[in-house]
Amino acid sequence: GESVGLHLPTLSVQEGDNSIINCAYSNSASDYFIWYKQESGKGPQFIIDIRSNMDKRQGQRVTVLLNKTVKHLSLQIAATQPGDSAVYFCAEIVGGYQKVTFGIGTKLQVIP
Amino acid sequence: NAGVTQTPKFRVLKTGQSMTLLCAQDMNHEYMYWYRQDPGMGLRLIHYSVGEGTTAKGEVPDGYNVSRLKKQNFLLGLESAAPSQTSVYFCASSPWTGENPEQYFGPGTRLTVT
Numbered sequence: 001g002e003s004v005g006l007h008l009p010t011l012s013v014q015e016g017d018n019s020i021i022n023c024a025y026s027n028s029a030s031d032y033f034i035w036y037k038q039e040s041g042k043g044p045q046f047i048i049d050i051r052s053n054m055d056k057r058q059g060q061r062v063t064v065l066l067n068k069t070v071k072h073l074s075l076q077i078a079a080t081q082p083g084d085s086a087v088y089f090c091a092e093i094v095g096g097y098q099k100v101t102f103g104i105g106t107k108l109q110v111i112p
Numbered sequence: 113n114a115g116v117t118q119t120p121k122f123r124v125l126k127t128g129q130s131m132t133l134l135c136a137q138d139m140n141h142e143y144m145y146w147y148r149q150d151p152g153m154g155l156r157l158i159h160y161s162v163g164e165g166t167t168a169k170g171e172v173p174d175g176y177n178v179s180r181l182k183k184q185n186f187l188l189g190l191e192s193a194a195p196s197q198t199s200v201y202f203c204a205s206s207p208w209t210g211e212n213p214e215q216y217f218g219p220g221t222r223l224t225v226t
Contacts (some may be wrong), residue, residue, distance in 0.1 A: 032213045042157070043116075043202050061126060062149030093213055100215070101146075102155040 012109045021106045023090035026071060030092040035064060038062045038105070039086045047075070047088075071075040077108075083111045114138055116218035118203050124224045125193040133188040133221050135203030143206040144186040144213065145170075146178060148199040155202065161186055195226045 013019045025033070031052050036044040050057045050064045050073075057064050063076040073090055089105035125131055135144065142163050147155040157170030161180040174218045175197060176191045181200075190197060200222050204215040 034213060043204075043219050044215075045217070046214040061192075091155075092209055100157065104152055104154040 009104075010107045010109065012111055013080050014111050015080060015082060016084075019075075019080045019084065019108060021075045021077075021088050021108065023073040023075075023103055024071060025092050026074060026088075027092060027094050028068070028071065030094045032093040033064070033066060033073050034091045034093070034100075035062075035088060036091060036102075037060060037084075037086045037088055044089070077111055080108075080110050082110050084108060116203055116205055116216050118201075118218035118221050120221060121219065122222045123165065124226065125190075127194060129193050130189070130191050131193065131223075132190075133201055133203075133223075135186045135188070135205075135218060136184055137203075137205040138184060138185075138217070139205060139207070140183070141205035141207050141216070142183075143208045143215075144180065144225065145204040145206070146176070146186065147202045147204065148172065148197075149202060149220075150199050150222055158201075179195045193223075195225045197223065198225045199223060 032049055034049040035047040037047050038044045048059045048062050048064050050066050055066050061078045065074045077084055087105040087107050089103045091100050091102045093100050119134045147157040149155050156172050158172055158176050159170050159178040160161040160169045164183040166178055167178045176217045179187045202220050203218040206215045
């Protein structure tokens with residue numbers, strides 16, 4: 001079946017550097033893509049979303065890029081901080097909001 | 113504004129026992145969801161509701177039942193718990209206006225079935 005996946009299960013970055021977390025998807029019919037952050041012992045927290053008709057969206061210190069040609073989604077975090085350490089996962093929404101498919105997640109470790 | 117709350121936070125059950133997980137939201141959201149999260153598998157949708165009095169099956173509904181008698185509450189029931197239902201359960205709600213797909217998650221319930 002079609003699914004959302006991640007290239008890297010663990011990413012270690014130096015504090016202050018930029019982080020890039022990648023996500024591959026296979027369903028070209030997805031309407032929205034969302035990035036969530038999950039800290040240990042907590043529920044997922046919305047970071048940013050992007051519609052399928054956009055290729056870039058910026059938030060506070062975060063940028064999401066969507067490349068529909070290669071079905072690739074990325075989350076860029078500028079000036080990574082220790083508080084950014086968490087599991088990040090992407091999700092895609094296909095054919096109506098009920099059908100949300102989550103990836104397995106990438107663990108981001110920030111080295112002080 | 114408490115957001116999404118879940119009770120209990122932890123629970124240990126023996127095989128065959130039953131229990132109900134309660135989810136409550138105070139944001140007046142129409143949509144509510146129950147997910148389970150297992151290592152290496154991400155979040156999987158169990159059941160969801162698009163409004164008071166309505167429920168629908170998600171990706172992994174077997175062994176679970178739900179009810180949405182009040183808009184603010186979404187209950188997840190396990191009639192006869194099995195070890196395969198050991199997991200962390202998350203509830204979420206969403207306004208889903210067509211412009212904002214964000215789901216608001218609760219803190220989770222860690223369930224162990226022995």
